[in-house]
Amino acid sequence: xxxxxxxxxxxxxxxxxxxxxxxxxxxxxxxxxxxxxxxxxxxxxxxxxxxxxxxxxxxxxxxxxxxxxxxxxxxxxxxxxxxxxxxxxxxxxxxxxxxxxxxxxxxxxxxxxxxxxxxxxxxxxxxxxxxxxxxxxxxxxxxxxxxxxxxxxx
Amino acid sequence: xxxxxxxxxxxxxxxxxxxxxxxxxxxxxxxxxxxxxxxxxxxxxxxxxxxxxxxxxxxxxxxxxxxxxxxxxxxxxxxxxxxxxxxxxxxxxxxxxxxxxxxxxxxxxxxxxxxxxxxxxxxxxxxxxxxxxxxxxxxxxxxxxxxxxxxxxxxxxxxxxx
Numbered sequence: 001x002x003x004x005x006x007x008x009x010x011x012x013x014x015x016x017x018x019x020x021x022x023x024x025x026x027x028x029x030x031x032x033x034x035x036x037x038x039x040x041x042x043x044x045x046x047x048x049x050x051x052x053x054x055x056x057x058x059x060x061x062x063x064x065x066x067x068x069x070x071x072x073x074x075x076x077x078x079x080x081x082x083x084x085x086x087x088x089x090x091x092x093x094x095x096x097x098x099x100x101x102x103x104x105x106x107x108x109x110x111x112x113x114x115x116x117x118x119x120x121x122x123x124x125x126x127x128x129x130x131x132x133x134x135x136x137x138x139x140x141x142x143x144x145x146x147x148x149x150x151x152x153x154x
Numbered sequence: 155x156x157x158x159x160x161x162x163x164x165x166x167x168x169x170x171x172x173x174x175x176x177x178x179x180x181x182x183x184x185x186x187x188x189x190x191x192x193x194x195x196x197x198x199x200x201x202x203x204x205x206x207x208x209x210x211x212x213x214x215x216x217x218x219x220x221x222x223x224x225x226x227x228x229x230x231x232x233x234x235x236x237x238x239x240x241x242x243x244x245x246x247x248x249x250x251x252x253x254x255x256x257x258x259x260x261x262x263x264x265x266x267x268x269x270x271x272x273x274x275x276x277x278x279x280x281x282x283x284x285x286x287x288x289x290x291x292x293x294x295x296x297x298x299x300x301x302x303x304x305x306x307x308x309x310x311x312x313x314x315x316x
Contacts, residue, residue: 122292
């Protein structure tokens with residue numbers, strides 16, 4: 001699956017703020033670390049602020065801090081600020097009756113959506129920080145491919 | 155299905171002197187049944203009686219977390235060989251903590267104690283299966299470092315008339 005750029009940027013920012021609970025970080029600092037657009041990240045941080053996840057202070061010494069509880073805040077909470085996740089996201093729309101093939105395909109896609117939602121909902125920001133510290137990919141024989149996100153140098 | 159290798163768990167066990175983890179005995183049956191009923195809302199005395207009585211040989215572990223002589227939670231696990239074609243691995247069948255004493259690390263202590271026993275028995279992987287909508291316990295296992303394993307659970311309804 002692929003996350004939208006805004007969702008990925010939001011997760012980078014939230015993880016960065018959660019990893020530095022005693023500091024306020026500027027959008028410029030976060031954007032530089034991930035090589036992403038400052039302008040785009042600023043918009044993402046504003047949306048996270050409106051969602052009650054981060055708080056920003058202007059001026060010298062200003063910056064952002066995480067105000068949500070990282071033990072309770074899940075990946076789903078962050079992603080859903082920017083894009084729908086789950087059955088609603090792929091809805092065919094309208095009240096048109098589905099053909100049998102469409103209905104059968106819908107059942108399979110809903111199955112995948114249910115797994116996606118359950119996975120994002122079960123992983124808190126604190127769990128992500130622990131995962132990042134443990135680096136299980138370093139011990140795995142599986143070849144890890146780069147994450148398939150839309151994030152990148154913008 | 156969720157699995158973890160025996161790499162260091164993500165969560166550090168709590169270092170509380172007050173909680174003691176020990177194997178369950180027959181006299182714990184009533185408390186285990188009561189905690190399970192409190193958590194699940196379903197009384198299953200026969201199930202727990204059978205589970206404690208049958209023992210499962212040396213490969214089954216029923217551990218309780220005790221605080222001041224009161225059981226606050228328990229975990230049930232078993233080492234099974236060649237289930238689904240897999241070499242021996244540890245399975246977690248149940249973990250329950252009294253709602254009033256949650257968020258104090260009791261679940262982490264229980265899980266850690268069970269993993270220690272699995273390790274000592276020579277297995278290198280622990281697995282469990284969870285209901286997708288059980289966000290609380292699913293999040294707990296994730297916080298311990300468990301990730302999706304290589305299996306997909308499938309099911310179908312059986313028509314009574316065949």
